[in-house]
Amino acid sequence: MKIINPSTEELIKEVQEDSSESVQKVYEALKKGQISWANQSVDSRIECIKKFKEALLEQIDSLGSILSSEVGKPLNQSGNEIRGAAGRIDYFVDNSKEILSTRTAVKEPNLEEEVSFEPLGVIANISAWNYPYLVGVNVFIPALIAGNAVLYKPSEFSTLTGLEIERLMHEAGVPKDVFKCIVGSGDIGQQLLDLPLDGYFFTGSHKTGQYIYEQVAPKMVPCQMELGGKDPMYVSNNNDDIVAIAKGAAEGAFYNNGQSCCAVERIYVHEDHYDQFVNAFVEEVKSYPIGLSTEENVFIGPLTRENQIAVLENQVADAVDKGAELKLGGQAIDRSGYYFQPTVLTNVNHDMEVMTEESFGPIIGIQSVKDNEEAIALMKDTRYGLTSAIYTKDKEEFRSIGKHMNSGTVYWNCCDRVSANVPWSGRGNSGFGSTLSEEGIKAFVRPKAWQMRF
Numbered sequence: 158m159k160i161i162n163p164s165t166e167e168l169i170k171e172v173q174e175d176s177s178e179s180v181q182k183v184y185e186a187l188k189k190g191q192i193s194w195a196n197q198s199v200d201s202r203i204e205c206i207k208k209f210k211e212a213l214l215e216q217i218d219s220l221g222s223i224l225s226s227e228v229g230k231p232l233n234q235s236g237n238e239i240r241g242a243a244g245r246i247d248y249f250v251d252n253s254k255e256i257l258s259t260r261t262a263v264k265e266p267n268l269e270e271e272v273s274f275e276p277l278g279v280i281a282n283i284s285a286w287n288y289p290y291l292v293g294v295n296v297f298i299p300a301l302i303a304g305n306a307v308l309y310k311p312s313e314f315s316t317l318t319g320l321e322i323e324r325l326m327h328e329a330g331v332p333k334d335v336f337k338c339i340v341g342s343g344d345i346g347q348q349l350l351d352l353p354l355d356g357y358f359f360t361g362s363h364k365t366g367q368y369i370y371e372q373v374a375p376k377m378v379p380c381q382m383e384l385g386g387k388d389p390m391y392v393s394n395n396n397d398d399i400v401a402i403a404k405g406a407a408e409g410a411f412y413n414n415g416q417s418c419c420a421v422e423r424i425y426v427h428e429d430h431y432d433q434f435v436n437a438f439v440e441e442v443k444s445y446p447i448g449l450s451t452e453e454n455v456f457i458g459p460l461t462r463e464n465q466i467a468v469l470e471n472q473v474a475d476a477v478d479k480g481a482e483l484k485l486g487g488q489a490i491d492r493s494g495y496y497f498q499p500t501v502l503t504n505v506n507h508d509m510e511v512m513t514e515e516s517f518g519p520i521i522g523i524q525s526v527k528d529n530e531e532a533i534a535l536m537k538d539t540r541y542g543l544t545s546a547i548y549t550k551d552k553e554e555f556r557s558i559g560k561h562m563n564s565g566t567v568y569w570n571c572c573d574r575v576s577a578n579v580p581w582s583g584r585g586n587s588g589f590g591s592t593l594s595e596e597g598i599k600a601f602v603r604p605k606a607w608q609m610r611f
């Protein structure tokens with residue numbers, strides 16, 4: 158498989174893809190390895206994970222540079238991602254043991270009832286390229302701590318990072334027959350669906366997620382879907398510093414070139430603030446340095462996948478055809494690499510794909526609304542349900558709008574953030590099940606009830 162640098166379109170490396178035979182062998186090894194891993198104490202498993210985290214931080218420069226060169230993420234954002242992943246690992250290291258410990262439900266003279274938690278077995282972790290460390294650790298860290306073996310399938314666009322993660326895991330003491338990275342495209346992912354695995358944990362697009370869910374359903378094993386979003390943001394008329402809000406919104410929309418599952422994907426602004434917001438937003442986006450992902454201080458690098466350029470061009474053409482105003486950008490940048498101009502569209506509405514379909518790129522529509530009711534109706538007008546952001550000075554106003562949002566997360570005066578302390582979950586086309594927090598640890602175990610009469 159050829160690994161291409163999206164900043165330059167140059168070949169970085171060729172790697173050997175797995176085959177159906179090699180995947181089968183890996184599965185058989187993991188099936189055996191999982192038993193002894195689960196028999197180790199949780200403390201010894203956590204020790205390996207701590208070493209993995211230390212190595213991530215020690216090798217952050219080289220890991221960041223590999224990540225930037227293969228997915229096109231600017232270097233400082235790669236560093237942020239790896240540090241963020243280390244922080245999430247801390248959460249799992251600090252909390253898993255207690256959450257996984259056996260608890261007594263009832264203790265009476267003649268009756269005791271307990272709940273213990275057992276690992277699922279060998280699980281598939283089919284992962285996305287946009288934050289391979291962050292979305293990876295959400296799954297493989299709690300899965301390993303709980304005593305599972307992990308068959309890890311990174312996206313073909315983050316293969317080198319996947320192989321680095323595997324190397325660091327093994328160096329940290331996680332046995333080779335407990336964590337294994339397989340290399341290949343969606344076809345190799347398909348092999349995992351044919352294996353009798355004990356759980357499927359998928360991060361990726363709605364389209365692939367729906368397909369995998371259909372394939373896996375007859376196996377009757379846990380299946381979890383962390384899918385895309387069309388995340389709305391609303392600025393009510395109850396705000397003072399519109400320029401600061403516009404700057405924050407621009408970062409929420411364009412960080413990682415808009416290739417974040419929880420990127421701000423559509424913005425609604427109360428008509429009282431609309432013009433000021435749009436002007437400040439456009440000025441902010443114009444200031445973003447564009448360049449090679451490996452250059453210092455670049456904020457906008459290339460898209461990771463060449464074919465996303467056509468998706469963005471189509472969204473722009475569709476919006477402009479239907480009456481949108483192109484305030485900034487709108488086309489691919491004429492240079493080598495998969496670059497697209499940061500793009501701002503106004504005078505948009507929900508007949509346009511840019512306001513209804515995931516863009517996953519540096520493009521945003523900003524729509525004026527007359528009141529909170531109109532904002533709520535538009536924010537809810539989606540099949541997705543990952544996050545919703547509401548900006549207002551008034552917490553009560555936030556809560557009165559937030560309770561209507563059919564999304565796994567609501568943000569007050571912030572956006573595009575993930576915290577390990579609370580569940581990360583989608584609704585509708587954004588998927589189901591939770592990663593992170595207590596829920597995201599329990600996702601990797603099955604409860605066993607012990608009902609004991611004396």
Ligand code: NDP
Binds near residue numbers: 288314347348365417
């Ligand atoms: P894809 O759905 O294209 O791919 C996801 C993974 O599935 C990749 O590893 C891919 O392999 C693999 N795959 C593709 N086809 C199959 C198949 N038939 N069987 C098994 N595996 C398969 O998503 P992207 O990688 O493009 O990720 C971007 C999407 O992920 C966006 O929609 C984004 O919003 C979402 N996402 C959601 C997150 C969340 O927490 N909710 C977090 C991060 C991203 P390959 O790439 O090699 O083809």
